[in-house]
Amino acid sequence: MFNNQQIMDLPKHSDISFKPLADKALLHAQLSSLLFYIPLIGALIAVCYFNEAFANNAQTYLLIGMPILVAVSMLYNMISVRLRGFAVRNHDIAFKKGVIWQQVTVLPLARVQHMEIHQGPIERKLSLASIKLFSAGGVSADLQISGLTHDDCKNMRQFVQNYRQDDTTPQATLVDE
Amino acid sequence: MSNTTIEDQVSPIYWQKVSPWALLYFVVHFSVRFVKDGLLNLLPMFVVFVTQVENKLFWAQVAGGIALVLLFVYSFLYYLNFKFCISSDNEILLNKGVFKKERLTLKFGRVQNVNIAEPFYFTPVNLVNCIFDAAGSVSQEVVLPGVTKDYAQQMRKQIFDFKAQQQEEIQNTEQSETDTIENKLSISNKEIAKFGLMSNMAILAIAALAPFINLIVDFLEKQIITKVEGFYQQELGMLASAATFAMITLIILLVLAAVMLSVTMSLIRFYNFELYFKGQKFKRIAGLLERHQLSMSMDKVQSIVIKQNLMGRLLKRFTVECLQASSGGIAAGAAAKKNKQTLVLPVLNSEQVDSVCQWIYPWFNSKKLAFKRAERALLYKNLGFYSLLPSALVFGFCFIADINTLISLGVLVVFSGLVTLSYQRCGYYMHEDNGRFYMVVRKGMIGVHYRVFELYKAQSARSISTYLMRKSGLKSLYIQLASGFAFMPYIKQQDADFIIDFTIKQIESDTRSWM
Numbered sequence: 001m002f003n004n005q006q007i008m009d010l011p012k013h014s015d016i017s018f019k020p021l022a023d024k025a026l027l028h029a030q031l032s033s034l035l036f037y038i039p040l041i042g043a044l045i046a047v048c049y050f051n052e053a054f055a056n057n058a059q060t061y062l063l064i065g066m067p068i069l070v071a072v073s074m075l076y077n078m079i080s081v082r083l084r085g086f087a088v089r090n091h092d093i094a095f096k097k098g099v100i101w102q103q104v105t106v107l108p109l110a111r112v113q114h115m116e117i118h119q120g121p122i123e124r125k126l127s128l129a130s131i132k133l134f135s136a137g138g139v140s141a142d143l144q145i146s147g148l149t150h151d152d153c154k155n156m157r158q159f160v161q162n163y164r165q166d167d168t169t170p171q172a173t174l175v176d177e
Numbered sequence: 178m179s180n181t182t183i184e185d186q187v188s189p190i191y192w193q194k195v196s197p198w199a200l201l202y203f204v205v206h207f208s209v210r211f212v213k214d215g216l217l218n219l220l221p222m223f224v225v226f227v228t229q230v231e232n233k234l235f236w237a238q239v240a241g242g243i244a245l246v247l248l249f250v251y252s253f254l255y256y257l258n259f260k261f262c263i264s265s266d267n268e269i270l271l272n273k274g275v276f277k278k279e280r281l282t283l284k285f286g287r288v289q290n291v292n293i294a295e296p297f298y299f300t301p302v303n304l305v306n307c308i309f310d311a312a313g314s315v316s317q318e319v320v321l322p323g324v325t326k327d328y329a330q331q332m333r334k335q336i337f338d339f340k341a342q343q344q345e346e347i348q349n350t351e352q353s354e355t356d357t358i359e360n361k362l363s364i365s366n367k368e369i370a371k372f373g374l375m376s377n378m379a380i381l382a383i384a385a386l387a388p389f390i391n392l393i394v395d396f397l398e399k400q401i402i403t404k405v406e407g408f409y410q411q412e413l414g415m416l417a418s419a420a421t422f423a424m425i426t427l428i429i430l431l432v433l434a435a436v437m438l439s440v441t442m443s444l445i446r447f448y449n450f451e452l453y454f455k456g457q458k459f460k461r462i463a464g465l466l467e468r469h470q471l472s473m474s475m476d477k478v479q480s481i482v483i484k485q486n487l488m489g490r491l492l493k494r495f496t497v498e499c500l501q502a503s504s505g506g507i508a509a510g511a512a513a514k515k516n517k518q519t520l521v522l523p524v525l526n527s528e529q530v531d532s533v534c535q536w537i538y539p540w541f542n543s544k545k546l547a548f549k550r551a552e553r554a555l556l557y558k559n560l561g562f563y564s565l566l567p568s569a570l571v572f573g574f575c576f577i578a579d580i581n582t583l584i585s586l587g588v589l590v591v592f593s594g595l596v597t598l599s600y601q602r603c604g605y606y607m608h609e610d611n612g613r614f615y616m617v618v619r620k621g622m623i624g625v626h627y628r629v630f631e632l633y634k635a636q637s638a639r640s641i642s643t644y645l646m647r648k649s650g651l652k653s654l655y656i657q658l659a660s661g662f663a664f665m666p667y668i669k670q671q672d673a674d675f676i677i678d679f680t681i682k683q684i685e686s687d688t689r690s691w692m
Contacts, residue, residue: 010678091685100643106677107637108684111691135636136502136659136692137479142637 013106016094018085024126025084025147029077031122037070086145088156091163093133095143107143109163111135117153118146129153133160192260192272199259199323201298202306203252206322211248251275261321263332267339269309271319283309283319286343289477289501289692291333293326293470305329309336333472360536364450364524368494372447372523373440375488375496402427447523454536459499459520473520475537477501477692479660480630483530483543487623495530497522500660502692540610541617543627548604548619552651555667556600564592598622605665607676614683616656616676618663628663633687638677642670656680659692 044062048055080099087094092108116132123129123146130146131153148156230236260272269288271281290310299305307329309319321329402423409419448465457475462468482498489495499520522533534541572585602621607614614632619625639655646652652673653666665673684691 010675010682012674012678013681014674092681098641101641102643102647103639103641105637105639106681108681110684111636135657137636137661138657142657 011089013094013104016087016089018087018094018096021081021084021086021145021147022128022149022152024128026078026081028122028126028128028147029081030074033070033073033077035122037066037073041066081147084145084147086148088159093143093156093160095145105143107133107135109160112160112163115157115160116141117150117157119150123150131156192262194260195256195321196302196304196323197256198299198302198304200252200256202296202322203255203259204248205296205298207248207252207255261319263335269319281319285336285339288336288340290472291329291336292472293329293333294464295326295468295470297466299323307332359453359455360532361454362452362522362529362533364447364452364522366444366448368524369443369447369450370440371492371494372496373443374436375486375492375494375524376439376443397427443523447521450523452522452533454533461520471520473499473501476690478520479634479692480628480658480663481537482661483534483627483629485621485624485626490624494524494526497525497530497533502659538610538615538629540608540615541629543619546606546608546617548606548617549668549672551600551603551665551667552649552669554646554649554651555603556597558667559596559600560593564589564596567592595622603666605663605668614679616663616680618665620664628661630658630663632680633683633689634658634691635680635684638680640673640677 044066048059048062076099080097083099083102084097085095091110092106094104094106096102096104113134113136115134118130118132119128127150128146129148129150129152130144131148132141133143135142226233226236226240254275255273258273258275258278262270264270267285269281269283269285271279271283273279273281288309290308292308292310294306294308296306303326304323305326307321307324309321321332324332402420405423405426406419409422445465447463450463451461453460459471459473459475461471461473478499479502480500482500483495484498485495499522501519525533531542534543568585568589571588572582574580575582575584599620599622602619602625604619606617606619608617609615616630616632618628636657636659639657641653641655642651646667647670650670651667652670653664654668654673654676655665656663656676
C-alpha cells in the first residue's frame with residue numbers, strides 16, 4: 001500500500017515563483033483581440049448599411065453591445081496576461097495560466113519530444129514569440145507559452161536541447177529558483 | 178525467402194531481396210491503399226463516367242483492365258526496388274519506392290515490437306510478414322513481406338537481444354525470464370463473439386455507410402418496406418398498421434445485421450485468441466484471415482485500461498487494453514490501435530481479469546483496492562449542472578408547451594441517479610510495490626473504467642482550480658500519459674499538490690527508459 005508520508009525534500013510546485021510574461025505581452029494580446037473585433041465590427045456595419053431591416057432591429061443593441069464586448073475582452077486580456085507566468089527549473093518547466101479555471105502545468109524536460117517557436121506578424125513587430133513544447137501522447141502541445149521575448153524563447157529552446165537527465169543537481173535547490 | 182545478396186556499389190553492406198512471393202503482398206497492399214486513399218479522389222471522374230459515357234460496360238472493362246495492369250506493373254517495379262539489409266550498426270535499412278526512391282533507417286533501439294503476421298495467401302508457401310513497429314510512428318513502420326517464419330523469429334530474437342544488451346535492467350529481466358513459468362490464456366471463439374456485442378464495431382460499420390444513406394433508404398423503401406408491408410396486409414390482414422409493422426421489422430433486421438457484422442468483425446480479428454506471458458513479455462496470437470502475432474514487453478506499456486461498458490456489465494465481461502506510446506494526438510492514438518500496437522484482451526470474466534493482473538501487477542485487485550473518492554463538492558456541482566439545470570429546463574418547456582410537468586421530476590430522478598453513480602465510481606488509488614509507484618484511476622457510470630500506470634511514465638502533470646474550488650481547498654488533477662491521460666476531479670488541494678510533486682520527482686529522478 002502506498003504510504004503518503006511527508007517527504008521533506010520533495011520540491012513543491014506550489015512554491016515556484018513564476019516569472020511574468022514580457023512587457024509587450026499585454027499589447028500583443030490586445031492587438032490580437034482587436035484584429036478579431038475590427039473585421040467583425042466592419043462586417044456588422046456593412047450588413048447594417050446594406051440591410052435596412054436588420055439595421056432597424058439590431059442597430060441599438062449592437063451600438064451598446066459591441067463596445068461592452070470589446071471592453072470586457074480587453075479587461076479579460078489584462079487579467080489573463082497578469083495571471084500568466086512561467087518558471088524554468090533545472091529539470092522541468094512550469095507554466096500557470098487561466099482566469100476562471102486556473103491551471104499550473106509542470107512539464108519535465110526529460111519528457112519533451114520536440115519544440116516549436118512561432119512568431120506571427122504582430123509578434124515579429126513587437127519582438128515577441130511563442131514556444132510550444134510537446135511530449136508524447138498529448139492532443140496538442142503540452143505547454144504553449146505565448147508573450148515571451150524572442151530571446152527568452154531561444155534560450156528556453158537551447159536549455160531544453162542541452163538538458164540531460166543524468167545532470168543531477170540537488171533537488172532541494174530547485175525550489176528556490 | 179531468397180538468400181541472394183546484392184553487393185552495393187557504394188557501401189560494403191549486403192542488400193537482400195525478399196521472396197518473389199512478396200509480389201502478392203505488394204499487389205494486395207497497393208489494392209487496399211487504392212481503395213482506402215485513391216477511390217475518393219476518383220469520385221469526380223466516376224460522376225463524369227456515369228453521366229457522360231455511353232458504352233459504360235465496355236469502357237469500365239477497359240479502365241478496369243488498365244488499372245489492373247498498372248497495379249501489377251507498379252507492384253513488380255516496387256518489388257524490384259525493394260531491398261533491405263541489417264547493418265553492422267544494428268539498423269534495418271530499407272530501400273523502396275518506384276518514382277520516389279526512399280531509404281528508411283530504423284535503429285534496433287527504436288523498434289518497439291517485432292510482429293509476425295501470416296496472411297492467408299502466404300500460408301501455402303509458409304511465408305510470413307515481419308513487421309517492425311517503431312515508437313508510435315506509423316510512417317516509421319517497416320514491413321518485410323514474404324520472409325520465412327524462422328528468419329522473422331531470428332530477426333525478432335536479434336533485436337530483442339540487442340535491446341536487452343542496451344539495458345542492464347532488461348538483462349536482469351531476461352535472466353529471470355528463464356526462471357519464470359509461462360502463463361497462458363486462451364479465449365474461446367464463443368467468448369470472442371461476445372466482444373462483437375460489447376464493442377462499437379457495429380456503430381462504426383453503420384457510420385461507414387452514412388455517405389450512402391440516401392441510396393440505402395431509397396433501396397429499402399422500394400425493395401423491402403413495400404414487400405414487407407404487402408406481406409402483413411395479405412397474410413395477416415393488418416391493413417391499418419401494416420406500414421408501422423413493416424418499419425419495426427426493418428429496424429429489428431437492421432439492428433440484427435449490425436450485430437452480426439460486429440460479431441463477424443470480432444471473430445476475424447480475434448479468432449482462436451491465445452495469450453502468453455513470460456518474463457514480463459506478452460505474446461498474443463489471433464486472427465482468422467491473418468494469424469497476427471504481437472509481442473509486447475511490459476516496459477513498453479504506458480498504461481493498462483480495464484473497462485466494462487453497459488453491455489459488458491450485462492454479460493459480466495471486461496476488456497483489458499495494454500497501451501503503448503502514441504506519438505501525439507487522437508489520430509496517432511487511433512493509428513496506434515489500428516497499427517496493432519495496442520494489446521487488446523477483448524473478453525475476460527472477472528476471474529480472468531484477476532489472473533492476468535496477477536501476472537502483471539500482483540498487487541492489483543480491483544475489489545480490494547481502497548480508492549480515495551472525490552470530495553462531495555463534485556457531487557453537488559454535478560447535481561446542479563447535470564441534474565437540476567436540465568430538469569428546470571424541461572419543466573420550463575413542459576410548462577410553456579402545456580405538457581405534464583411531472584416529466585421534469587422524472588428527468589431529475591434519472592439524471593440525479595446517473596450523476597450519483599458517476600460520483601461513486603470516481604476515485605484514485607496509489608500503491609508502492611518493490612520501490613515502484615503506481616496509480617489507479619477509476620471512473621464510470623453504469624460501467625467501470627480503470628487506468629493503471631506507473632508514475633514515472635507520466636509525461637506532465639497539471640492542477641486545475643476555480644475560485645470556489647480554491648476557497649474550499651480543492652483542486653482537479655490531470656496527468657498526461659504517453660497513451661491517454663488520467664483525470665481526478667475535486668480532490669483535496671494538498672493531496673493534488675502532493676501527487677503532482679511526487680509524480681514529477683518520479684519522472685525526474687527515475688533514469689529508467691519510459692518508452
